[in-house]
Amino acid sequence: MKGWRLILAVFAGLLFLSMVLTRFQVAAPAALRAGVAPVTRLSVTAADNVRRAYVTLMQDRDQSAQVKALQKENDLLKQRNELLSREVGRLKQVLVITTTQAPNALAIAQVIGVDPSPLQARLDLNRGARDGVRVHMPVTVPAGLVGQVVSVAPGQSTVLALVDPESAVGVTLQGNRGGRGVAHGTPPDRLRAEFSRGVPIKVGDVLVTNSQGGVFPVGIPVGRVEEVLPMGPNDISRTVIVKPAVDVGVVEDVTILEGL
Structure with a gap:
């Protein structure tokens, strides 16, 4: 009993002390x-x-x-x-x-490959038989003739460019000045054209396609005469070196024509 009394006394004392401190708390x-x-x-x-x-x-x-x-x-x-x-x-x-140039354009094609050989000039296009492309169709750009289609697959085709040694195109002087000739590819980037001896051709003349061969529309620019080679007394033809109107090495998009 004494222990409980002691606990109650301590509790009461603490309660009384708390009340006093709360009542008389002093501000800081x-x-x-x-x-x-x-x-x-x-x-x-x-x-x-x-x-x-x-x-x-x-x-x-x-x-x-x-x-x-x-x-x-x-x-x-x-x-x-x-x-x-x-x-x-x-x-x-x-x-x-x-x-x-010609009203019968078939399609625009993108160049997706170029023959790496310096002795050939052939371009691969992303258009083929599925797009209506056929062999011998002319290929051109606004600046002039690029070449013609020589092989066709379902989804792509190959173009033989004018400067390829296997290429040949009938040409004439621009402006209805007469004189038919044939231009052959001369690697890496020139054409060699031959005309009759009497054709009055000179440096700076522009050559365009003629109807020879029945492949290319007439009047498409081919190139400009860069050099007229000297003739011997027994020569029956006049030979000129031609710079192509189109640099096939930088062409990105070409137009395929229906042909004649």
């Missing part, structure tokens, strides 16, 4: 509050700065993500614009060819 001195105030303000400022930094970080992250998304969208738009620009260029090419 003004000097103490003034000393603590800078620390409190510093803590509040630091917390506010941390909050602002976090908000800024989140905003920067969101803006970075938006910038990346916009850059990706811009790249896609550039690609689409490039494709559209190329398609517009192809359509313009067809328009030029149909109005200045």
Whole structure:
């Protein structure tokens, strides 16, 4: 019993002490509050700065993500614009060819391969039998004649360019000045044309296709005379060196014609 009495006495004493301290609690001195105030303000400022930094970080992250998304969208738009620009260029090419060379264009084809041999000049196109391409069809660009189709597969075809040694095309002087000749390919990048001795041909003359052979439409530019070779007393023909109107090494898109 004595133990319980002691516990109750201690409890009562602590309760009384707590009531007294609560009733007579004294406010902190003004000097103490003034000393603590800078620390409190510093803590509040630091917390506010941390909050602002976090908000800024989140905003920067969101803006970075938006910038990346916009850059990706811009790249896609550039690609689409490039494709559209190329398609517009192809359509313009067809328009030029149909109005200045021949009205019977079959299709625009892309050059997908070039023969690496310096002794040959042949181009692989991404159009073939499925697109209506046939052997002997002329191939051209606005600047002039490229060559003719010599082999066809279902999805692609091969063009024999004018500068290939196996190539031959009938030519004449531009402007209805007469004089029929034949131009043969001379690797790597020239033509060698022969005319009758009496044809008044000179350096700078433009040669165009004629109806000889029945393959190429008449009047398509072939090249420009670069050199007239001297003739001997017994020569019956005049030979000239011709720079082709088209550099087949840089051609990307060509037009395939239906032929005659």
